[in-house]
Amino acid sequence: MAVPLLDLVLPQLCAACGHRGTGLCRDCRRAADALRLPDGEPVRIGPAVMAVAAFRYDGVIARAIRTVKRPGHHAAAGHLGTLLWTEIGDAIGGASRWPRTWVPSTRSRLRHRGADIPRLLAGPGAVRLLRRVRQRNDQTELTAGERRALPVGDFRSGYAVPPHVVLVDDVRTTGSTATAAASALQGAGAARVLVVSLAAVDPPRELPQVVS
Numbered sequence: 001m002a003v004p005l006l007d008l009v010l011p012q013l014c015a016a017c018g019h020r021g022t023g024l025c026r027d028c029r030r031a032a033d034a035l036r037l038p039d040g041e042p043v044r045i046g047p048a049v050m051a052v053a054a055f056r057y058d059g060v061i062a063r064a065i066r067t068v069k070r071p072g073h074h075a076a077a078g079h080l081g082t083l084l085w086t087e088i089g090d091a092i093g094g095a096s097r098w099p100r101t102w103v104p105s106t107r108s109r110l111r112h113r114g115a116d117i118p119r120l121l122a123g124p125g126a127v128r129l130l131r132r133v134r135q136r137n138d139q140t141e142l143t144a145g146e147r148r149a150l151p152v153g154d155f156r157s158g159y160a161v162p163p164h165v166v167l168v169d170d171v172r173t174t175g176s177t178a179t180a181a182a183s184a185l186q187g188a189g190a191a192r193v194l195v196v197s198l199a200a201v202d203p204p205r206e207l208p209q210v211v212s
């Protein structure tokens with residue numbers, strides 16, 4: 001693979017420790033192994049919505065994610081995305097070939113960070129299927145048809161959504177953001193959504209169902 005021109009000019013720094021490295025340096029990559037979640041620790045977060053994560057949100061992974069969210073520091077997120085798919089590929093099996101989209105950031109975060117981190121994690125082949133919208137409060141004057149066309153939570157699709165979708169996020173905490181985003185995809189035609197996060201905060205220890 002060709003080395004991007006910028007990499008020749010500016011040495012890349014490890015997103016977790018700041019030493020020289022691409023994405024994560026060798027030491028931090030080794031430290032990340034201790035944070036790996038076996039088989040992505042799948043959990044059900046909604047009807048026909050499963051969620052997996054590659055790592056526990058802690059240590060070098062938490063530091064790396066915090067780094068790429070800082071203004072102007074998003075460059076390493078693409079490398080963290082490569083790490084994500086390397087780690088989670090086997091666990092999600094056939095779903096690794098499903099079309100990928102991402103949980104879009106709010107407009108203010110996008111402005112602050114300079115990039116949509118989940119989009120960078122999803123990789124260059126990902127397609128935009130969601131938009132972030134403001135919640136409308138007054139729905140009493142609307143017809144039933146107008147109400148159906150309303151966005152689900154903070155998200156709206158409005159795109160041609162395939163039946164199976166991988167939805168990428170950086171960190172899963174309660175899962176409520178991913179659930180709202182997945183619902184919007186389902187409202188636009190997705191039958192099954194698999195949420196893939198780089199890291200999860202305190203994931204449950206049980207494995208309720210294997211992702212196929």
Ligand SMILES: [Zn+2]
Nearest residue numbers: 014017025028
């Ligand atoms: Zn490092």
